[in-house]
Amino acid sequence: MxxxxxxxxxxxxxxxxxxxxxxxxxxxxxxxxxxxxQLIPQLEEVAHIADTGGDTFQAIADGDILFVMDMLAGLKLYNISDPINPTLMDSYYDGGLAHDMHKVGDLLFMADHYDGLEIYNISNPFVITQLGTITDDGDGEMDGVYVKDELAYIAEWHDSSWDWSMKIINVTDPTSPVEITEYTDEDNEFARFFVRDNICYTACVESGFKILNVTNPNSIEEIASYNLAYSWEFQVIDDLAYVTDGSGIRILDISALETPTSLDFYNARRLCFGIEVIDDIAYIAEDEKGLRILNVSDPNNIFRIAQFDTEDVTNVEVQDDLIFLTMHEYGLLILKV
Known part of the structure; x- marks a missing residue:
């Protein structure tokens, strides 16, 4: 040779x-x-909080404090300055069924399926104080909440009609919230909201992703909608919307509000409930499979770069090099990248 x-x-x-x-x-x-x-990040489990209450649905990390919402145990605050040994600071539960929460400064807003909108003062993490509540006069049950400019956008479930409406509540005085309006449309499947420049983006379960003009809360207008398989959580960054779409993630171009267009779809093969996008990386909570980490630097070409397998994941929160996975019946996992 x-x-x-x-x-x-x-x-x-x-x-x-x-x-x-x-x-x-x-x-x-x-x-x-x-x-x-693409370099694959290495994931390491550093802690497991097993006693959150039994059905952990959401977590919000803010510095050294982790706010954990458990459907069956309400609100719990943990000190995560040492993420290997998280310690409980305080908890608050007055019954009900916690479904969603949103933090604004020293206030935390919780949508409780049975007890309505609950507003908490969390300025002292060792002493959670409830400030005010508001419930529906009829059969409405509050399942989603987003707050912007002293207005709370609420996803409200109705047993009688088996659908959701969107309520807008004035929370200028957190001790005495006041309902402004209730919005319904032909689909009535509102679940989650994000508001920017008087435009409300909303995930609408089986009726997809909708864009609403909420400049006048008493005269809300639909700008556009995009049909999806099953839309629950989403995140809007600049002109892109990252939306859970049934068993996957879809990226929508929303630069033209009247005509949102699909750029790419990642098939996860299991229902995706939670999503967080940071620095061109998407973290996906995938029901029975666990965590999936996707590279979305090119919105036309999504690809997976890492995963962490576990069961019954309900949501994901990311702060610096820590990932918090909430789980149905298994509490909360803390991972380190």
Missing amino acids: NKRFRSRIILLMILGVLMIAVKSSDGTINDNGNLSV
Whole structure:
């Protein structure tokens, strides 16, 4: 075997190894033909809070404090300055069924399925104080909450009609919230909200993703909608909406409000309940499978870069190099990247 032929054989072997490495690292070949290898983050479980109450649905990390909402045990605050040893600071539960929460400064707003909107003072994390509540006069049960500019946008479930409406509540005085209006449409499946510049983006369960003009709360207008399989949680960043879509994640271009368009879809094969996007990385809470981490730097080409397998994941929260996974019946996991 001459030297030139042997060199070609060695070169082919090296290229083969490189292609295998690229495939195992979720590497891609971009449009100009260059190899792009994505480094896979290493995930380590550092703590498990098992006694959150039994049905943990959401967590909000703010510095050294972790706010945990358990459907069956209300609100719990943990000190996570040492994430390996989180310690309980205080808890508050007055019955009901906690479904969603939103934090604004020293106030925490909780949508309770049976007890309505509950507003808490959390300025002292060792002493949670309830300030005010508001319930529905009829059969409405509050399941989702988002607060912007002293207005609370509420997803309210109605047993009689088996659907959701959107309520807007004035919370200027947190001790005495006042309902402003209730909005319904032909679908009535409002679940989650985000408001920016008088535009309300909303996940509407089986009727998809909707964009509403809420400049005048008493005369809300639908701007556009995009049909999805099952939309629950989402995040809006600039002109993109990252939306849970049944068993996957869809990225929508919302630069033209009247015509949202799909850029890409990632099929996770299980229901996706929670999503958080930070620095072109999407963290996905995938029901029976666990955590999936996706590279979304190119919104037209989503690909997975890491995963952490566990069961019954309900939501995900990310702060710095820590990931908090809330779980149905199993409490909360803290992972480190």
